[in-house]
Amino acid sequence: MGLTEWAYSLSESLLSDPLPRRWAHSLGVxxxxxxLGAILGNDAEVLEAAAVLHDIGYSPAIAVTGFHPLDGARFLRDQEGADERVVRLVAHHSCALLEAEERGLRQELEGEFDLERPDLVDALLxxxxxxxxxxxxxxxxxxxxEVVQxxxxxxxxGRFIQRAAPEIHAAAKRVEERMTLVSPGNQPM
Known part of the structure; x- marks a missing residue:
């Protein structure tokens, strides 16, 4: 079974019944x-796997701390022996360090999980x-x-996402700029 096939199957098993809306979100992510495959090259599969798994920490079957990036990453590392890059992306998705700080869990998150490459972090965010x-x-x-509401x-x-807003907008701009550079209209003749 390939990485993405495994990731979809695991995410579905943890989210589809107890949290169908979260499962729909994960599929959309x-x-x-x-x-974004055109800007990711060989990392496209890693990003897609992390994307479908990013919210598994919400699953009642694995939630421990109530902080879904930490719970999801720990489960992937400890129970699934998942690819380290996928685990790091899940742990740090969408400015998780800022939310961890709000929850008093920043040292745990930073101590257990290194950051992944910035371009992949941006792409998942x-x-x-x-x-x-x-x-x-x-x-x-x-x-x-929507999140604040x-x-x-x-x-x-609410506090975390408002603090994260400048970085979220900056990451989106970086990804959009990278996509523009690889769009068909920008290819050399």
């Missing part, structure tokens, strides 16, 4: 990640922040507004 909770495409600005501006998630 994976689709967005797949659309972009994929997550351009996908609605229902799995459809959106803009980073609309996604940020859903959780409330004064909650842990």
């Amino acid at each position: 994976a689709k967005a990640a797949r659309s 972009y994929s997550d922040m351009t996908t609605t909770p229902d799995g459809t495409r959106t803009t980073p600005a609309e996604r940020l507004d 859903r959780y409330g501006p004064d909650t842990i998630v």
Whole structure:
């Protein structure tokens, strides 16, 4: 079984029944990640696997700390022996260090999981922040507004996402610029 096939199967087994909306979001994030293949080369499969797995830490079957990036990454590392790069991407997806700080878990996250290459971190962040909770495409600005509205501006998630907004917009811009460089209209003749 290949990496992405395994990742889809595992994510579905953990999310589809208990959290169908989270499963739909994960499928949408994976689709967005797949659309970035032109800028990822050999790393496209790693990113797609991380994208479909990024929210498995919400699964009631594996949630321990209540901080889904940490719970998901620990499960992938300790129970699944997953590819280290996938684990690191899940651990640090979408500015997770800032949320970990809000939760008093930053030292644990940093101590256990190294950061992955910045271009892959950007690509996963972009994929997550351009996908609605229902799995459809959106803009980073609309996604940020939706998260703040859903959780409330004064909650842990609301505070974290507002702090993360400048980096989310910067990462989206970097990914979009990279995609522009490889678009058919920019190819040498």
